[in-house]
Amino acid sequence: MTDSVLYSEKLWPAWWLWVAVVAIGGATLSTAIFPIDVIWGVVTLLGGIALGVFILVGTTPKIEVTEKWLKVGRARIEREHVGRVVAHREDAAREQLGPGFDARSYQCIRGWINPVVTAEITDPRDPKPYWLFSTRHPEEILKALGADEPVRTEGISVK
Known part of the structure; x- marks a missing residue:
């Protein structure tokens, strides 16, 4: 017997939370790295944004x-x-x-x-x-x- 899905919903974060996570995730570590090296600053910026998005997606309940x-x-x-x-x-x-x-x-x-x-x-x-x-x-x-x-x-x- 199959267990049919009657309803499904992901409780995605609000738009402003995405903006905040991207801004904070990108700015946090990269501000310390940019004065040392611009390329590593950009890498850190993108890595911080990716980490923030990963955390938001990973913690979104269903x-x-x-x-x-x-x-x-x-x-x-x-x-x-x-x-x-x-x-x-x-x-x-x-x-x-x-x-x-x-x-x-x-x-x-x-x-x-x-x-x-x-x-x-x-x-x-x-x-x-x-x-x-x-x-x-x-x-x-x-x-x-x-x-x-x-x-x-x-x-x-x-x-």
């Missing part, structure tokens, strides 16, 4: 929903152990990342991506109560996981 698994970053769990799934935007997302946050949860958060998803973990052997992860397409993840709740946009008011 979300994948298959018929059997939910995979987020380096973690994966069988879908039979995934309970209620809720997506959040705007104030509701800030609520999940702030006052509503449980430090025992598994997180795969990217600060430049506003929507987040909480997926309840029902496996009694798993100490994580839920997974909290960023996504650019919360509606599609909800659909792939069979959740029929709308994406929440309002947080819980604390009085």
